[in-house]
Amino acid sequence: MIEFDAVRKEYPGGTVAVAGFSLRVPSHSVVALVGSSGSGKTTLLRMVNRMVEPTSGAVRIDDVDVRSLDPVGLRRSIGYVLQAGGLLPHRTVADNVATVPVLAGRSRREARADALGLLERVGLDPALADRYPAQLSGGQQQRVGVARALAADPDILLMDEPFGAVDPIVREQLQAELRALQAELGKTILFVTHDVDEAFALADEVVVLRAGAEIAQRGTPTEILAAPADDFVAAFVGAGTARRTLRIRELDGRRVVVDGDDRPTGVLEADAREGAP
Amino acid sequence: MTWLSQNLHIVWGLLADHLLLSVPPILLSLVISVPLGRLAAGSRRWRTPLLTGTGLLYAIPSLPLFIIIPAITGFALRSPATIITALTLYGCALLVRGAADAFASVPEDVRLAAEATGHSRWASFWRVELPLAGPVLLSSLRVVVVSTVSLVTVGAVIGTASLGTLFTDGFQRGIEASILTGIVLTVVVAVVLDALCVLAGRAAMPWRRTVSA
Numbered sequence: 201m202i203e204f205d206a207v208r209k210e211y212p213g214g215t216v217a218v219a220g221f222s223l224r225v226p227s228h229s230v231v232a233l234v235g236s237s238g239s240g241k242t243t244l245l246r247m248v249n250r251m252v253e254p255t256s257g258a259v260r261i262d263d264v265d266v267r268s269l270d271p272v273g274l275r276r277s278i279g280y281v282l283q284a285g286g287l288l289p290h291r292t293v294a295d296n297v298a299t300v301p302v303l304a305g306r307s308r309r310e311a312r313a314d315a316l317g318l319l320e321r322v323g324l325d326p327a328l329a330d331r332y333p334a335q336l337s338g339g340q341q342q343r344v345g346v347a348r349a350l351a352a353d354p355d356i357l358l359m360d361e362p363f364g365a366v367d368p369i370v371r372e373q374l375q376a377e378l379r380a381l382q383a384e385l386g387k388t389i390l391f392v393t394h395d396v397d398e399a400f401a402l403a404d405e406v407v408v409l410r411a412g413a414e415i416a417q418r419g420t421p422t423e424i425l426a427a428p429a430d431d432f433v434a435a436f437v438g439a440g441t442a443r444r445t446l447r448i449r450e451l452d453g454r455r456v457v458v459d460g461d462d463r464p465t466g467v468l469e470a471d472a473r474e475g476a477p
Numbered sequence: 478m479t480w481l482s483q484n485l486h487i488v489w490g491l492l493a494d495h496l497l498l499s500v501p502p503i504l505l506s507l508v509i510s511v512p513l514g515r516l517a518a519g520s521r522r523w524r525t526p527l528l529t530g531t532g533l534l535y536a537i538p539s540l541p542l543f544i545i546i547p548a549i550t551g552f553a554l555r556s557p558a559t560i561i562t563a564l565t566l567y568g569c570a571l572l573v574r575g576a577a578d579a580f581a582s583v584p585e586d587v588r589l590a591a592e593a594t595g596h597s598r599w600a601s602f603w604r605v606e607l608p609l610a611g612p613v614l615l616s617s618l619r620v621v622v623v624s625t626v627s628l629v630t631v632g633a634v635i636g637t638a639s640l641g642t643l644f645t646d647g648f649q650r651g652i653e654a655s656i657l658t659g660i661v662l663t664v665v666v667a668v669v670l671d672a673l674c675v676l677a678g679r680a681a682m683p684w685r686r687t688v689s690a
Binding site: 249251272273274275276277280282283284286287288289290291299300303304332334348 | 587590591592593594597608609684
Protein backbone atom coordinates (compact mmCIF):
# COMPACT_ATOMS: atom_id res chain seq x y z
CA MET A 201 0.00 0.00 0.00
CA ILE A 202 1.21 3.48 -0.86
CA GLU A 203 -0.14 6.35 1.17
CA PHE A 204 0.22 10.04 0.46
CA ASP A 205 -0.47 11.96 3.64
CA ALA A 206 -1.06 15.68 3.02
CA VAL A 207 2.05 16.03 0.88
CA ARG A 208 3.01 19.46 -0.40
CA LYS A 209 5.80 20.44 -2.74
CA GLU A 210 6.87 24.03 -3.02
CA TYR A 211 9.98 24.97 -4.97
CA PRO A 212 12.30 27.80 -4.01
CA GLY A 213 10.85 30.86 -5.70
CA GLY A 214 7.35 29.96 -4.57
CA THR A 215 6.12 27.65 -7.33
CA VAL A 216 3.69 25.20 -5.78
CA ALA A 217 3.74 21.90 -7.67
CA VAL A 218 1.59 20.04 -5.16
CA ALA A 219 -0.62 22.11 -2.88
CA GLY A 220 -1.75 19.34 -0.53
CA PHE A 221 -2.49 15.81 -1.62
CA SER A 222 -3.67 12.71 0.18
CA LEU A 223 -4.36 9.34 -1.39
CA ARG A 224 -4.20 5.68 -0.51
CA VAL A 225 -3.16 3.23 -3.20
CA PRO A 226 -4.29 -0.21 -2.00
CA SER A 227 -1.94 -3.15 -2.50
CA HIS A 228 -2.34 -5.08 -5.76
CA SER A 229 -4.42 -2.34 -7.36
CA VAL A 230 -3.76 -0.09 -10.31
CA VAL A 231 -4.29 3.61 -9.68
CA ALA A 232 -3.91 6.28 -12.36
CA LEU A 233 -3.18 9.93 -11.71
CA VAL A 234 -4.55 11.81 -14.68
CA GLY A 235 -4.00 15.46 -15.41
CA SER A 236 -2.57 17.85 -17.93
CA SER A 237 1.01 19.07 -17.72
CA GLY A 238 1.54 21.18 -14.64
CA SER A 239 -0.89 19.14 -12.57
CA GLY A 240 1.99 17.88 -10.42
CA LYS A 241 1.33 14.23 -11.28
CA THR A 242 4.95 13.33 -12.04
CA THR A 243 6.08 15.13 -8.88
CA LEU A 244 3.71 12.92 -6.88
CA LEU A 245 5.06 9.80 -8.54
CA ARG A 246 8.66 10.76 -7.77
CA MET A 247 7.82 11.36 -4.13
CA VAL A 248 7.22 7.64 -3.77
CA ASN A 249 10.83 6.69 -4.58
CA ARG A 250 12.29 9.87 -3.09
CA MET A 251 13.42 11.41 -6.37
CA VAL A 252 11.43 14.37 -5.05
CA GLU A 253 11.16 15.10 -1.33
CA PRO A 254 7.89 16.68 -0.19
CA THR A 255 8.16 20.08 1.52
CA SER A 256 5.68 18.82 4.10
CA GLY A 257 3.56 15.75 4.63
CA ALA A 258 4.69 12.17 4.24
CA VAL A 259 4.62 9.27 1.82
CA ARG A 260 4.34 5.85 3.40
CA ILE A 261 4.77 2.41 1.89
CA ASP A 262 3.11 -0.28 4.00
CA ASP A 263 3.04 2.23 6.89
CA VAL A 264 6.77 2.96 6.65
CA ASP A 265 7.67 6.59 5.98
CA VAL A 266 9.89 6.55 2.88
CA ARG A 267 12.07 9.22 4.48
CA SER A 268 13.31 6.59 6.90
CA LEU A 269 14.57 4.45 3.98
CA ASP A 270 17.81 4.75 2.05
CA PRO A 271 16.81 6.39 -1.26
CA VAL A 272 19.04 4.20 -3.44
CA GLY A 273 17.82 0.96 -1.85
CA LEU A 274 14.24 2.23 -2.00
CA ARG A 275 14.53 2.94 -5.73
CA ARG A 276 15.95 -0.51 -6.39
CA SER A 277 12.99 -2.04 -4.56
CA ILE A 278 10.46 -0.19 -6.73
CA GLY A 279 10.04 -0.74 -10.46
CA TYR A 280 10.01 2.51 -12.42
CA VAL A 281 8.86 2.68 -16.03
CA LEU A 282 9.88 5.96 -17.61
CA GLN A 283 8.49 7.94 -20.49
CA ALA A 284 9.66 6.50 -23.82
CA GLY A 285 11.29 3.61 -21.98
CA GLY A 286 14.08 5.70 -20.45
CA LEU A 287 16.66 3.08 -21.39
CA LEU A 288 20.40 3.54 -21.00
CA PRO A 289 21.51 4.11 -24.61
CA HIS A 290 24.98 2.64 -24.09
CA ARG A 291 23.75 -0.66 -22.69
CA THR A 292 22.38 -3.59 -24.61
CA VAL A 293 18.78 -4.66 -24.11
CA ALA A 294 19.80 -7.51 -21.79
CA ASP A 295 22.07 -5.23 -19.74
CA ASN A 296 19.31 -2.65 -19.48
CA VAL A 297 16.91 -5.25 -18.13
CA ALA A 298 19.63 -6.53 -15.78
CA THR A 299 20.39 -3.00 -14.46
CA VAL A 300 18.81 -3.24 -11.02
CA PRO A 301 19.86 -6.82 -10.14
CA VAL A 302 23.45 -6.01 -11.18
CA LEU A 303 23.46 -2.80 -9.11
CA ALA A 304 22.19 -4.85 -6.19
CA GLY A 305 25.19 -7.15 -6.52
CA ARG A 306 23.95 -10.04 -8.63
CA SER A 307 26.44 -11.37 -11.17
CA ARG A 308 26.07 -9.92 -14.63
CA ARG A 309 25.88 -13.38 -16.20
CA GLU A 310 23.01 -14.54 -13.99
CA ALA A 311 21.14 -11.26 -14.31
CA ARG A 312 21.45 -11.37 -18.10
CA ALA A 313 20.15 -14.94 -18.15
CA ASP A 314 17.12 -13.84 -16.12
CA ALA A 315 16.70 -10.89 -18.47
CA LEU A 316 16.06 -13.22 -21.41
CA GLY A 317 13.09 -14.73 -19.60
CA LEU A 318 11.75 -11.29 -18.78
CA LEU A 319 12.02 -10.25 -22.42
CA GLU A 320 9.79 -13.16 -23.41
CA ARG A 321 7.40 -12.23 -20.64
CA VAL A 322 6.90 -8.74 -22.10
CA GLY A 323 6.49 -10.14 -25.60
CA LEU A 324 9.97 -9.57 -26.99
CA ASP A 325 12.15 -11.99 -28.92
CA PRO A 326 15.17 -12.85 -26.71
CA ALA A 327 17.23 -12.54 -29.91
CA LEU A 328 16.99 -8.77 -29.34
CA ALA A 329 19.05 -9.12 -26.14
CA ASP A 330 22.30 -7.89 -27.66
CA ARG A 331 20.82 -4.94 -29.55
CA TYR A 332 21.18 -1.39 -28.32
CA PRO A 333 18.05 0.67 -27.54
CA ALA A 334 18.55 2.88 -30.61
CA GLN A 335 18.11 -0.24 -32.77
CA LEU A 336 14.62 -0.92 -31.40
CA SER A 337 11.23 0.55 -32.29
CA GLY A 338 9.49 2.80 -29.78
CA GLY A 339 7.14 -0.01 -28.75
CA GLN A 340 10.02 -2.43 -28.25
CA GLN A 341 11.90 0.11 -26.12
CA GLN A 342 8.79 0.57 -24.02
CA ARG A 343 8.55 -3.20 -23.46
CA VAL A 344 12.20 -3.32 -22.43
CA GLY A 345 11.40 -0.52 -19.97
CA VAL A 346 8.65 -2.68 -18.45
CA ALA A 347 10.95 -5.73 -18.33
CA ARG A 348 13.62 -3.66 -16.55
CA ALA A 349 11.09 -2.45 -14.00
CA LEU A 350 10.05 -6.05 -13.29
CA ALA A 351 13.61 -7.42 -13.07
CA ALA A 352 14.02 -7.13 -9.32
CA ASP A 353 10.48 -8.48 -8.79
CA PRO A 354 9.29 -5.34 -6.96
CA ASP A 355 5.95 -5.12 -5.16
CA ILE A 356 5.40 -1.63 -6.50
CA LEU A 357 5.57 -0.32 -10.05
CA LEU A 358 5.63 3.38 -10.81
CA MET A 359 4.92 4.32 -14.39
CA ASP A 360 5.40 7.78 -15.86
CA GLU A 361 3.41 8.18 -19.09
CA PRO A 362 4.43 4.60 -19.85
CA PHE A 363 2.99 4.34 -23.32
CA GLY A 364 2.83 7.99 -24.33
CA ALA A 365 5.54 7.87 -26.98
CA VAL A 366 4.16 5.12 -29.22
CA ASP A 367 1.48 5.11 -31.88
CA PRO A 368 -2.14 4.34 -30.91
CA ILE A 369 -2.17 0.75 -32.20
CA VAL A 370 1.02 -0.21 -30.37
CA ARG A 371 -0.25 1.65 -27.31
CA GLU A 372 -3.42 -0.45 -27.19
CA GLN A 373 -1.37 -3.64 -27.56
CA LEU A 374 0.94 -2.61 -24.76
CA GLN A 375 -1.99 -1.68 -22.54
CA ALA A 376 -3.66 -5.05 -23.15
CA GLU A 377 -0.42 -6.86 -22.37
CA LEU A 378 0.12 -4.85 -19.20
CA ARG A 379 -3.40 -5.79 -18.08
CA ALA A 380 -2.64 -9.47 -18.73
CA LEU A 381 0.69 -9.17 -16.92
CA GLN A 382 -0.97 -7.45 -13.97
CA ALA A 383 -3.69 -10.12 -13.77
CA GLU A 384 -0.86 -12.59 -13.29
CA LEU A 385 1.50 -10.57 -11.09
CA GLY A 386 -0.83 -8.44 -8.97
CA LYS A 387 1.63 -5.61 -8.38
CA THR A 388 0.69 -2.33 -6.77
CA ILE A 389 0.84 0.03 -9.72
CA LEU A 390 0.71 3.80 -9.58
CA PHE A 391 0.91 5.47 -12.94
CA VAL A 392 0.54 8.96 -14.32
CA THR A 393 -0.77 9.92 -17.71
CA HIS A 394 -2.37 12.84 -19.46
CA ASP A 395 -4.33 10.38 -21.59
CA VAL A 396 -7.68 9.68 -19.94
CA ASP A 397 -8.30 6.72 -22.26
CA GLU A 398 -5.08 5.12 -21.03
CA ALA A 399 -6.19 5.67 -17.46
CA PHE A 400 -9.59 4.11 -18.17
CA ALA A 401 -7.96 1.21 -20.01
CA LEU A 402 -5.58 0.26 -17.23
CA ALA A 403 -6.66 1.56 -13.85
CA ASP A 404 -8.91 0.17 -11.16
CA GLU A 405 -9.16 3.66 -9.77
CA VAL A 406 -8.64 6.95 -11.57
CA VAL A 407 -7.71 10.21 -9.84
CA VAL A 408 -8.32 13.30 -11.98
CA LEU A 409 -6.01 16.16 -11.01
CA ARG A 410 -6.30 19.90 -11.43
CA ALA A 411 -3.32 22.28 -11.26
CA GLY A 412 -1.32 21.85 -8.05
CA ALA A 413 -2.38 18.19 -7.80
CA GLU A 414 -5.78 19.11 -6.40
CA ILE A 415 -8.07 16.10 -6.72
CA ALA A 416 -10.99 16.97 -8.99
CA GLN A 417 -12.52 13.51 -8.76
CA ARG A 418 -11.57 9.98 -7.91
CA GLY A 419 -13.38 6.78 -8.63
CA THR A 420 -13.52 3.78 -10.92
CA PRO A 421 -13.47 4.61 -14.63
CA THR A 422 -17.15 3.69 -14.77
CA GLU A 423 -18.05 6.01 -11.89
CA ILE A 424 -16.18 8.92 -13.40
CA LEU A 425 -17.65 8.43 -16.83
CA ALA A 426 -21.15 7.94 -15.43
CA ALA A 427 -21.07 10.99 -13.19
CA PRO A 428 -18.29 13.54 -13.75
CA ALA A 429 -18.01 15.62 -10.59
CA ASP A 430 -17.94 18.96 -12.38
CA ASP A 431 -17.36 20.68 -15.71
CA PHE A 432 -13.59 20.30 -15.39
CA VAL A 433 -13.80 16.53 -15.10
CA ALA A 434 -16.55 16.34 -17.73
CA ALA A 435 -14.37 18.26 -20.18
CA PHE A 436 -11.32 16.22 -19.26
CA VAL A 437 -12.95 12.84 -19.88
CA GLY A 438 -14.84 14.18 -22.88
CA ALA A 439 -18.29 13.53 -21.39
CA GLY A 440 -20.99 14.67 -23.74
CA THR A 441 -18.76 14.53 -26.81
CA ALA A 442 -19.81 12.42 -29.77
CA ARG A 443 -17.16 9.82 -28.87
CA ARG A 444 -18.60 9.25 -25.40
CA THR A 445 -22.33 9.45 -26.22
CA LEU A 446 -23.22 6.03 -27.51
CA ARG A 447 -26.61 4.84 -28.68
CA ILE A 448 -27.97 1.53 -29.88
CA ARG A 449 -29.35 1.02 -33.35
CA GLU A 450 -31.17 -2.14 -34.33
CA LEU A 451 -30.17 -3.65 -37.64
CA ASP A 452 -31.57 -7.05 -38.73
CA GLY A 453 -32.03 -8.02 -35.11
CA ARG A 454 -28.42 -7.10 -34.22
CA ARG A 455 -27.84 -4.22 -31.85
CA VAL A 456 -25.12 -1.92 -33.13
CA VAL A 457 -23.60 0.71 -30.84
CA VAL A 458 -23.07 4.05 -32.58
CA ASP A 459 -21.50 7.24 -31.31
CA GLY A 460 -22.92 10.74 -31.33
CA ASP A 461 -22.04 11.12 -35.01
CA ASP A 462 -23.84 7.87 -35.85
CA ARG A 463 -20.47 6.16 -36.43
CA PRO A 464 -20.57 2.50 -35.45
CA THR A 465 -18.21 1.54 -32.63
CA GLY A 466 -19.27 -2.06 -32.01
CA VAL A 467 -21.98 -4.65 -31.64
CA LEU A 468 -23.86 -5.14 -28.38
CA GLU A 469 -23.92 -8.78 -27.37
CA ALA A 470 -27.00 -9.73 -25.40
CA ASP A 471 -26.15 -9.62 -21.70
CA ALA A 472 -22.66 -10.89 -22.37
CA ARG A 473 -21.24 -8.71 -19.61
CA GLU A 474 -24.26 -8.83 -17.34
CA GLY A 475 -23.08 -8.45 -13.80
CA ALA A 476 -19.62 -7.26 -14.79
CA PRO A 477 -18.55 -3.98 -13.18
CA MET B 478 68.87 10.25 -45.89
CA THR B 479 72.53 9.66 -45.15
CA TRP B 480 72.24 12.01 -42.17
CA LEU B 481 69.31 10.01 -40.87
CA SER B 482 71.01 6.64 -41.32
CA GLN B 483 74.13 7.91 -39.54
CA ASN B 484 72.14 9.38 -36.64
CA LEU B 485 69.44 6.76 -36.34
CA HIS B 486 70.28 5.81 -32.76
CA ILE B 487 70.08 9.47 -31.66
CA VAL B 488 66.75 9.91 -33.44
CA TRP B 489 65.33 6.77 -31.78
CA GLY B 490 66.46 8.02 -28.40
CA LEU B 491 64.85 11.42 -28.94
CA LEU B 492 61.66 9.75 -30.16
CA ALA B 493 61.51 7.74 -26.93
CA ASP B 494 62.19 10.91 -24.90
CA HIS B 495 59.41 12.64 -26.80
CA LEU B 496 56.90 9.90 -26.00
CA LEU B 497 57.92 9.87 -22.33
CA LEU B 498 57.28 13.61 -22.18
CA SER B 499 53.99 13.49 -24.13
CA VAL B 500 52.05 10.55 -22.74
CA PRO B 501 52.21 11.34 -18.99
CA PRO B 502 50.78 14.89 -19.31
CA ILE B 503 48.01 13.61 -21.60
CA LEU B 504 46.99 10.96 -19.05
CA LEU B 505 47.43 13.31 -16.08
CA SER B 506 45.33 16.06 -17.62
CA LEU B 507 42.61 13.51 -18.40
CA VAL B 508 42.59 12.21 -14.83
CA ILE B 509 42.53 15.74 -13.39
CA SER B 510 40.06 17.23 -15.86
CA VAL B 511 37.32 14.59 -15.71
CA PRO B 512 36.38 15.23 -12.06
CA LEU B 513 36.82 19.01 -12.46
CA GLY B 514 34.71 18.96 -15.63
CA ARG B 515 32.02 16.93 -13.87
CA LEU B 516 32.04 19.44 -11.02
CA ALA B 517 31.78 22.36 -13.46
CA ALA B 518 28.92 20.71 -15.35
CA GLY B 519 26.99 19.84 -12.21
CA SER B 520 27.41 22.95 -10.11
CA ARG B 521 26.47 26.45 -11.10
CA ARG B 522 28.65 27.86 -8.35
CA TRP B 523 31.81 26.11 -9.53
CA ARG B 524 31.25 26.34 -13.25
CA THR B 525 32.53 29.87 -13.96
CA PRO B 526 35.57 29.87 -11.65
CA LEU B 527 36.69 26.46 -12.89
CA LEU B 528 36.26 27.13 -16.59
CA THR B 529 37.67 30.64 -16.50
CA GLY B 530 40.51 29.66 -14.17
CA THR B 531 41.69 26.67 -16.16
CA GLY B 532 41.07 28.43 -19.47
CA LEU B 533 43.39 31.27 -18.43
CA LEU B 534 46.22 28.78 -17.92
CA TYR B 535 46.45 28.56 -21.66
CA ALA B 536 47.22 32.26 -21.86
CA ILE B 537 50.54 31.77 -20.05
CA PRO B 538 53.29 31.59 -22.69
CA SER B 539 55.13 28.27 -22.54
CA LEU B 540 58.71 29.48 -22.08
CA PRO B 541 57.98 31.55 -18.94
CA LEU B 542 55.90 28.64 -17.63
CA PHE B 543 58.89 26.32 -17.99
CA ILE B 544 60.80 28.75 -15.76
CA ILE B 545 58.02 29.49 -13.26
CA ILE B 546 57.37 25.81 -12.54
CA PRO B 547 60.88 25.01 -11.24
CA ALA B 548 60.70 28.19 -9.14
CA ILE B 549 57.45 27.03 -7.52
CA THR B 550 57.96 23.27 -7.32
CA GLY B 551 61.72 23.01 -6.95
CA PHE B 552 61.97 20.67 -9.97
CA ALA B 553 65.18 21.08 -11.97
CA LEU B 554 64.68 23.40 -14.96
CA ARG B 555 65.58 20.76 -17.53
CA SER B 556 63.93 17.82 -15.76
CA PRO B 557 61.08 15.92 -17.45
CA ALA B 558 58.97 16.78 -14.38
CA THR B 559 59.01 20.46 -15.34
CA ILE B 560 57.87 19.79 -18.90
CA ILE B 561 55.27 17.25 -17.75
CA THR B 562 53.84 19.69 -15.18
CA ALA B 563 53.63 22.51 -17.71
CA LEU B 564 51.99 20.37 -20.35
CA THR B 565 49.55 18.91 -17.82
CA LEU B 566 48.46 22.46 -17.02
CA TYR B 567 47.95 23.21 -20.72
CA GLY B 568 46.12 19.92 -21.15
CA CYS B 569 43.77 20.79 -18.30
CA ALA B 570 43.20 24.24 -19.79
CA LEU B 571 41.63 22.56 -22.82
CA LEU B 572 40.21 19.46 -21.22
CA VAL B 573 38.35 20.86 -18.20
CA ARG B 574 36.06 22.77 -20.54
CA GLY B 575 35.84 19.79 -22.86
CA ALA B 576 34.91 17.50 -19.96
CA ALA B 577 32.34 20.00 -18.68
CA ASP B 578 30.75 20.09 -22.15
CA ALA B 579 30.92 16.30 -22.31
CA PHE B 580 29.05 15.83 -19.03
CA ALA B 581 26.55 18.52 -20.03
CA SER B 582 25.87 16.49 -23.19
CA VAL B 583 24.51 13.54 -21.17
CA PRO B 584 20.73 13.68 -21.74
CA GLU B 585 18.74 14.67 -18.68
CA ASP B 586 16.21 11.86 -19.14
CA VAL B 587 19.01 9.28 -19.07
CA ARG B 588 20.36 10.82 -15.87
CA LEU B 589 16.86 10.58 -14.39
CA ALA B 590 16.54 6.98 -15.57
CA ALA B 591 19.80 6.17 -13.78
CA GLU B 592 18.49 7.78 -10.62
CA ALA B 593 15.09 6.08 -10.86
CA THR B 594 16.66 2.64 -11.28
CA GLY B 595 18.64 3.07 -8.08
CA HIS B 596 22.11 4.10 -9.21
CA SER B 597 24.01 5.75 -6.37
CA ARG B 598 25.78 8.98 -7.37
CA TRP B 599 29.00 7.02 -7.69
CA ALA B 600 27.37 4.30 -9.83
CA SER B 601 25.63 6.92 -11.95
CA PHE B 602 28.98 8.63 -12.61
CA TRP B 603 30.93 5.52 -13.56
CA ARG B 604 28.24 3.46 -15.23
CA VAL B 605 26.12 6.10 -16.96
CA GLU B 606 27.53 9.63 -17.10
CA LEU B 607 31.17 8.88 -17.89
CA PRO B 608 30.43 6.43 -20.74
CA LEU B 609 27.85 8.78 -22.26
CA ALA B 610 30.21 11.74 -21.90
CA GLY B 611 32.81 9.62 -23.72
CA PRO B 612 32.31 10.81 -27.30
CA VAL B 613 32.57 14.53 -26.50
CA LEU B 614 35.37 13.88 -24.02
CA LEU B 615 37.28 11.93 -26.65
CA SER B 616 37.12 14.73 -29.18
CA SER B 617 38.61 17.15 -26.63
CA LEU B 618 41.23 14.60 -25.65
CA ARG B 619 42.33 14.29 -29.27
CA VAL B 620 43.00 18.03 -29.41
CA VAL B 621 45.04 17.73 -26.21
CA VAL B 622 47.02 14.79 -27.63
CA VAL B 623 48.04 16.67 -30.74
CA SER B 624 48.75 19.94 -28.94
CA THR B 625 50.81 18.20 -26.22
CA VAL B 626 52.94 16.31 -28.73
CA SER B 627 53.64 19.57 -30.52
CA LEU B 628 54.32 21.58 -27.31
CA VAL B 629 56.88 19.05 -26.06
CA THR B 630 59.24 20.33 -28.75
CA VAL B 631 59.36 23.76 -27.05
CA GLY B 632 61.19 22.09 -24.17
CA ALA B 633 64.17 21.72 -26.47
CA VAL B 634 64.71 25.49 -26.18
CA ILE B 635 65.46 25.15 -22.46
CA GLY B 636 67.48 22.03 -23.17
CA THR B 637 65.08 19.15 -22.40
CA ALA B 638 65.68 16.48 -25.02
CA SER B 639 62.82 15.57 -27.37
CA LEU B 640 62.25 15.52 -31.11
CA GLY B 641 62.38 19.33 -30.77
CA THR B 642 66.11 18.92 -30.15
CA LEU B 643 66.36 17.94 -33.81
CA PHE B 644 65.08 21.43 -34.81
CA THR B 645 67.15 23.44 -32.33
CA ASP B 646 70.25 21.45 -33.14
CA GLY B 647 69.52 21.44 -36.86
CA PHE B 648 69.06 25.23 -36.90
CA GLN B 649 72.23 25.90 -34.95
CA ARG B 650 74.33 23.61 -37.10
CA GLY B 651 72.54 24.21 -40.38
CA ILE B 652 71.49 20.57 -40.93
CA GLU B 653 68.26 20.61 -42.92
CA ALA B 654 67.78 16.83 -42.70
CA SER B 655 67.77 17.09 -38.91
CA ILE B 656 65.11 19.84 -38.94
CA LEU B 657 63.00 17.92 -41.43
CA THR B 658 63.29 14.65 -39.50
CA GLY B 659 62.19 16.43 -36.34
CA ILE B 660 59.13 17.93 -38.00
CA VAL B 661 58.07 14.74 -39.76
CA LEU B 662 58.50 12.55 -36.68
CA THR B 663 56.61 15.01 -34.45
CA VAL B 664 53.70 14.88 -36.88
CA VAL B 665 53.92 11.08 -37.04
CA VAL B 666 53.85 10.78 -33.24
CA ALA B 667 50.83 13.09 -33.09
CA VAL B 668 48.99 11.14 -35.79
CA VAL B 669 49.77 7.75 -34.24
CA LEU B 670 48.69 8.78 -30.73
CA ASP B 671 45.54 10.36 -32.16
CA ALA B 672 44.75 7.15 -34.04
CA LEU B 673 45.26 5.15 -30.85
CA CYS B 674 42.71 7.41 -29.13
CA VAL B 675 40.19 6.79 -31.88
CA LEU B 676 40.71 3.03 -31.69
CA ALA B 677 40.45 3.03 -27.90
CA GLY B 678 37.25 5.08 -28.20
CA ARG B 679 35.75 2.56 -30.61
CA ALA B 680 36.60 -0.32 -28.31
CA ALA B 681 35.24 1.46 -25.25
CA MET B 682 32.03 2.76 -26.86
CA PRO B 683 30.64 -0.10 -28.93
CA TRP B 684 27.11 1.35 -28.95
CA ARG B 685 28.31 4.28 -31.06
CA ARG B 686 29.00 2.04 -34.05
CA THR B 687 25.50 0.58 -34.13
CA VAL B 688 23.80 3.94 -33.74
CA SER B 689 25.46 5.49 -36.77
CA ALA B 690 25.17 2.27 -38.80
